[in-house]
Amino acid sequence: METFDDDLEILDLTQNVFPTRIYDRNNHFDQMDNLTFFRSFRLTKPTVLHVLEQIEEQLEYPDDRNNSISPVHQLLICLRCYATGGHLSSCANFMGIAVSSASRTVKKVTNVIAGLRPHYIEMPMLEDAVTTSNKFFSKGAGMPKWDSYSHSIPGGEDAELFRNRKWYFSINSQVVGDAELRIRDIVANLPGSTHNQTIFVNSRIRARFDANEFPNFTLLEWILGKNYLLTPVADPQTQPQQLYNEAHIRTRNSIERLIGVWKRRFPVLACDCRLKLETTLAVIPATAVLHNIAIQMNEGEPQQRAIWAI
Structure with a gap:
């Protein structure tokens, strides 16, 4: 008959085979200079803050369990996805998160931004x-x-x-x-x-x-x-x-x-x-909203060469 100690031993073996991975998330907003930030996320820092002010409450998690992703990080994950053509693995590696987390975050933030359409x-x-x-x-x-x-x-x-x-x-x-x-x-x-x-x-x-x-x-x-x-x-x-x-x-x-x-x-x-x-x-109406916000914020038009500088 299996005991409680046997269950713990099996759990310990499973964790050794599939260890929990802790990702090191970079603070791109503070660490990047303005030009590098724009090339990486396609919007300037003031515009990102302007968008964040309008959607932050909808992106907040009720607690910080499991190292929850902050609203600004969620927004940058979504913008990075828009900048890389939807390559979630590339976006996840750049942002320091799991691909599954990137997928859920992009969907969530995209729907929230698209809600600003009216x-x-x-x-x-x-x-x-x-x-x-x-x-x-x-x-x-x-x-x-x-x-x-x-x-x-x-x-x-x-x-x-x-x-x-x-x-x-x-x-x-x-x-x-x-x-x-x-x-x-x-x-x-x-x-x-x-x-x-x-x-x-x-x-x-x-x-x-x-x-x-x-x-x-x-x-x-x-x-x-x-x-x-x-x-x-x-x-x-x-x-x-x-x-x-x-x-x-x-x-x-x-x-x-x-x-x-x-x-x-x-x-x-x-x-x-x-x-x-x-x-x-x-994604299509969400990027249209961000495009109009960029014009409202008097951002310059992105150069063709900047597409590949990401």
Whole structure:
């Protein structure tokens, strides 16, 4: 008959075979200089503190059992994941935690940041809309707003649903942006095989224009409302047609630049995202929120070379 002492002996042998590992977590926030910190986490220290102030309470653990991860460390783990394209093993080694802890933390923090969406991703009110229009006109674009589509790499089952027309797997996202490269509206929950027009026709932004939510936004309604989308003239013959095409190109360049800056700031959007599909769908609006916060905090645009300096 087995005794209590026998159970203790078995437990002791098990701990010898699978010893508990204690990770040494580095204090990257205090130890890194500003440039190294930005290259590693894609946001500056003041911006990270600004984000932390809004989500800290939701990241706090009720006690410090099992060496719980602090809110600032959780946020940096998530940002590091966004900076490395979703490589959880690389993120875990860099941050000094287990891969399983990195996975849980990234999911948790991503959902919390995505919850800030109503505060940072919204269509402008009348005064802001006029300002946005003037900024586009001052740049010689001539059109106030544009929407575009971006693809992010997903994982998960039913992969063929996510194969887009270019034959790679993605999530097709619709983005509405303004002249300051802020994201004003986003739809990011449909597989890459979904046609762009299908996304727009079924989007909330179209329903809002159909419901005349923006009665005074004549220029916005002209672009996205009654006729929904304007396309360039195929064979411009007159000067007005040529000017229209030029304005069309310049306006589209603005949204393409927005997409480029957004992806350079967070390479997880451009690389093969190695997270679960559920988490990936939350990463897209979460990074959009962080992108808008970075613009609000007057952060500079990330340089292309900085992507590889991580």
